[in-house]
Each structure stands twice: as structure tokens, then as C-alpha cells.
Amino acid sequence: MVLEEGYYDLAGLSAPRDASFLRILVWILLWPIYAARWITIPPSDAKWDCARRIVCSLCPVGLDLFCMATGIGYAEAPAWPVASFHLLLALLLGLGLFCSSDNMPRLPWFYPGVTLVAKISSIFWLGLIAGELMAILKTAGFYFQVSRLRLGFTVIAWGNTIGDFMTCTALAHMG
Numbered sequence: 503m504v505l506e507e508g509y510y511d512l513a514g515l516s517a518p519r520d521a522s523f524l525r526i527l528v529w530i531l532l533w534p535i536y537a538a539r540w541i542t543i544p545p546s547d548a549k550w551d552c553a554r555r556i557v558c559s560l561c562p563v564g565l566d567l568f569c570m571a572t573g574i575g576y577a578e579a580p581a582w583p584v585a586s587f588h589l590l591l592a593l594l595l596g597l598g599l600f601c602s603s604d605n606m607p608r609l610p611w612f613y614p615g616v617t618l619v620a621k622i623s624s625i626f627w628l629g630l631i632a633g634e635l636m637a638i639l640k641t642a643g644f645y646f647q648v649s650r651l652r653l654g655f656t657v658i659a660w661g662n663t664i665g666d667f668m669t670c671t672a673l674a675h676m677g
Contacts, residue, residue: 514532569626
């Protein structure tokens with residue numbers, strides 16, 4: 503959505519305009535998820551403005567905290583001196599990104615790196631979500647006394663093919 507000439511809204515970060523009470527309530531409840539998404543996955547939509555500059559500057563710290571919290575890239579939780587050093591480096595990187603860009607609509611020189619980080623961050627999020635879904639399925643299987651083998655060749659296999667099924671269906675509809 504275009505806010506004013508040259509500025510674009512980042513989905514979920516600003517309150518919906520002229521919305522019903524229920525829609526604003528849903529936005530309030532979902533805002534922490536939107537904020538976590540934007541702080542860990544920088545916008546890579548080939549647009550640049552003040553909001554994207556700030557979000558991209560926060561991404562190194564957000565991504566470092568995400569990796570520490572989820573254990574991605576760490577065999578065990580890092581000791582506080584190591585974690586502090588990582589956060590300091592991420593903070594300096596974010597400050598460098600902020601200072602080496604401006605609010606003009608032209609893309610900054612480091613934008614290709616932003617798109618690479620966005621892809622890698624998305625993979626981290628998808629891996630986390632897939633791991634949580636697998637844990638839920640294993641818990642349900644344990645609760646209903648279904649063996650892991652049976653879960654593997656039924657529910658999990660079916661779930662793995664849903665994406666292929668949707669792709670094939672969409673392609674068939676396109677002709």
C-alpha cells in the first residue's frame with residue numbers, strides 16, 4: 503500500500519486504516535509476530551525508504567537473537583561473553599547499514615546482501631516451523647499410541663506432498 507509518494511507500508515507494522523474494531527484487535531494480537539518477522543527477515547522487495555532502512559538496520563541484532571534463542575548455528579547456548587560479543591558485532595553491523603544508506607528511493611549498494619540475508623532468514627524460519635510441526639505430530643502420535651514408523655509413512659508423507667499437489671493443481675488450471 504502506498505502511503506505517500508515514494509513510501510510503502512511494510513505489511514503488519516502499521517495499524518490498518520479505516521478498519522473495524524475486530525480487524526484492529528486482530529492486528530494488535532498479531533503485531534508481535536509481524537515485528538519478529540520484519541526484525542529477522544529484512545524486506546527485499548526492491549523498494550527503499552525510511553521504514554526499510556530502519557528495519558534492515560535492526561535485522562542483524564534480531565537475526566542474532568533469533569539464532570541464539572532457537573539454537574541455530576550453536577551446538578549449545580553461548581556463554582554470556584560470546585553472546586555479548588555477537589550482539590555487539592550485530593549492533594555495529596546494523597549501525598553501519600543505517601549510516602551507509604539514506605531514505606532516498608534508490609537502493610543502497612549493500613542491497614544484494616540484504617536479499618541474501620532475507621533468503622537465509624526465511625529458511626531459518628521455515629526450518630523452525632517445520633520442526634515445531636513435526637514435534638506436534640510426534641506428540642499426537644505418542645498420545646494416540648501410533649508408532650513413529652506409521653506416522654512417517656502416512657501423515658508425514660501426506661503432508662510432504664501437499665505442496666506438490668497444490669503446484670500441480672495450479673499448473674493444470676493455468677493450462
